[in-house]
Amino acid sequence: MGQPATPTDWPSAQRLARGLLSLALILLTLGLALPVGASAYRPASDGALSPQSPWATDGLHGVASTDAVHGWAVGEYGTILATTDGGAAWSSQRSGTTEILSGAAFSDATHGWVVGNDYDTGAGVILATTDGGATWSGQGAGWKRTDLLGVAVADDSHGWVVGRSFEGASSKSSGLIVTTTDGGATWSATRSKGVDEFTGIAFSDATRGWVIGTSYRKATETWASVILATTDGGVTWRKQYSIREYFVDIAFGDASHGWAVTADGTILATTDGGSTWRKRRSLGDELLSGVACSDATRCWAVGADSGTGAGVILATADGGATWSKQRSGSHDDLLGVAFSDATHGWVVGDLYDQAYGSDIGVILATTDGGVSWSRQSPGCVNKVKPAFGKRGALVTITGVGFGAAQAAGSVQFGSAASTAYVAWSDVQIQCRVPADAAFGAVYVTVTTALGTSNAMGFRVKR
Numbered sequence: 001m002g003q004p005a006t007p008t009d010w011p012s013a014q015r016l017a018r019g020l021l022s023l024a025l026i027l028l029t030l031g032l033a034l035p036v037g038a039s040a041y042r043p044a045s046d047g048a049l050s051p052q053s054p055w056a057t058d059g060l061h062g063v064a065s066t067d068a069v070h071g072w073a074v075g076e077y078g079t080i081l082a083t084t085d086g087g088a089a090w091s092s093q094r095s096g097t098t099e100i101l102s103g104a105a106f107s108d109a110t111h112g113w114v115v116g117n118d119y120d121t122g123a124g125v126i127l128a129t130t131d132g133g134a135t136w137s138g139q140g141a142g143w144k145r146t147d148l149l150g151v152a153v154a155d156d157s158h159g160w161v162v163g164r165s166f167e168g169a170s171s172k173s174s175g176l177i178v179t180t181t182d183g184g185a186t187w188s189a190t191r192s193k194g195v196d197e198f199t200g201i202a203f204s205d206a207t208r209g210w211v212i213g214t215s216y217r218k219a220t221e222t223w224a225s226v227i228l229a230t231t232d233g234g235v236t237w238r239k240q241y242s243i244r245e246y247f248v249d250i251a252f253g254d255a256s257h258g259w260a261v262t263a264d265g266t267i268l269a270t271t272d273g274g275s276t277w278r279k280r281r282s283l284g285d286e287l288l289s290g291v292a293c294s295d296a297t298r299c300w301a302v303g304a305d306s307g308t309g310a311g312v313i314l315a316t317a318d319g320g321a322t323w324s325k326q327r328s329g330s331h332d333d334l335l336g337v338a339f340s341d342a343t344h345g346w347v348v349g350d351l352y353d354q355a356y357g358s359d360i361g362v363i364l365a366t367t368d369g370g371v372s373w374s375r376q377s378p379g380c381v382n383k384v385k386p387a388f389g390k391r392g393a394l395v396t397i398t399g400v401g402f403g404a405a406q407a408a409g410s411v412q413f414g415s416a417a418s419t420a421y422v423a424w425s426d427v428q429i430q431c432r433v434p435a436d437a438a439f440g441a442v443y444v445t446v447t448t449a450l451g452t453s454n455a456m457g458f459r460v461k462r
Contacts, residue, residue: 396429
C-alpha cells in the first residue's frame with residue numbers, strides 16, 4: 001500500500017474566502033504602499049527585488065511524506081520544497097511551472113505526483129517524478145479549463161487525481177476524477193455532472209478508494225456535499241454519505257477506518273469502510289482545511305480559529321471518540337497535514353507578509369505525534385508594539401519561532417539593524433529602534449538561522 005494519508009487541498013470557495021480576508025488585512029495596515037511582483041522575491045531596502053530563501057513563496061497548500069525523513073511541500077507559483085533529513089534542511093525543486101500546486105502524494109521516496117492549476121490560463125497540471133523530485137515532468141494532456149485539487153496513490157502504478165472541469169465557454173463545472181494504472185503514462189477521466197467539484201481523495205490500496213465532492217445550490221444558497229466510494233479502483237463509484245456543508249479533505253488509515261472534514265469544522269469518522277459515518281463538531285470555532293491519519297486510531301485535522309485566525313491542530317488517538325487541541329505555537333493559516341507514522345508529521349500553511357502584500361510558506365514538524373511542534377520555516381511576527389516610535393525607543397516584537405536565544409539573530413527596521421537588545425525569547429523580542437533607522441514607514445523583520453520572518457509595519461517618528 002502507498003501513502004495512506006491523503007494530500008490536502010484548498011477548494012475554490014475557500015480560496016475566495018481567503019482572498020477577501022487578505023484584502024481586509026491589507027486595508028487594516030498602516031497605509032504602507034505594497035509593491036507588486038513575483039512571489040519568489042522580497043523587496044530589498046532600496047525597493048529593488050532581492051532573492052530570498054525557499055520560504056519566500058506565496059503560501060504552501062499541500063504536503064506529503066513517506067517516512068520520518070522524506071517530505072515534500074507544494075504551493076503557489078509552482079513551489080515544491082523537499083527534505084531528506086526530517087526537515088533539518090528544505091530545498092527548492094524545479095517544478096517547471098509557475099502554476100498553483102494544491103496537492104502531493106508519494107508512493108515511496110522516489111515516486112510521486114503533484115497537481116494544481118494555472119489561474120491565468122485555466123489549465124490543470126499533473127507533474128510526476130521517479131527520482132524523489134530531482135526532476136519533474138508533466139503528464140497527461142487536455143487539461144484545459146480544469147482545476148486539479150487533490151491526488152492519491154496506492155503504488156508506483158496506480159494514482160488518482162480529483163478536481164473539476166468546465167463545460168465549453170460556460171462557468172458551469174462538473175466533478176472530475178482522473179485515473180492512471182501505468183504510472184502516469186496514460187490517464188483516463190470520469191466526469192460527474194451531479195457534483196460541481198471533487199475536493200479530496202483517499203485510497204487504502206489499488207482498489208478501495210473514496211472521494212469527497214460538493215455543489216452549490218443557488219435556490220437555497222447552501223452547499224451540498226457527498227462521499228463516494230469505489231471497490232474497483234475507480235471504475236465505478238457509489239454514494240455513501242451526504243451533508244449540507246463544504247467538504248475539504250478525507251483520509252483513510254486502512255480499508256475500514258477513515259475521516260472526513262468540512263470547512264465549517266465538522267469531523268466525520270467511519271470504522272466500516274464508509275458504510276456508516278458518525279458526525280461530530282470540532283472543539284470550537286475551527287475552520288478546517290485538511291486531515292491526515294497514520295493508522296486506524298490516530299488522526300490529525302488542521303485549520304484556523306475563526307475568531308483569532310491562529311493556526312489550529314486537532315488530534316485523536318482513539319479513532320475520533322475524543323479530540324484535543326495540540327500546542328502548535330502557530331499564528332499561521334494551516335492548510336495541509338501529512339503523517340508517515342504515529343510520531344512523525346508535518347503541517348504546512350502560509351503567513352501574511354505586509355511588506356510584500358502576499359503570503360510566505362510555513363512548515364511545522366513533530367517527532368512525537370504532535371505533543372510538541374517546531375517550526376522548520378522562519379519565525380512569525382504577530383505584533384509590533386508600539387506601532388510607532390522615535391529612534392532609540394524600546395519596541396516589543398511578539399510572535400513565534402525566534403529561537404530561545406538571540407545567537408546570530410537580528411531585527412531589521414527597514415534597512416537598519418537594531419544593535420540594542422533588551423530581551424530575546426522564542427515568542428518575544430525587546431529591542432531599540434536603530435539610531436540610523438529611516439524616518440517614516442518601515443517594515444520590521446526578524447532574521448534567524450532559518451531565514452527571515454514576515455514583515456510588520458512600523459513608523460519611525462522624528
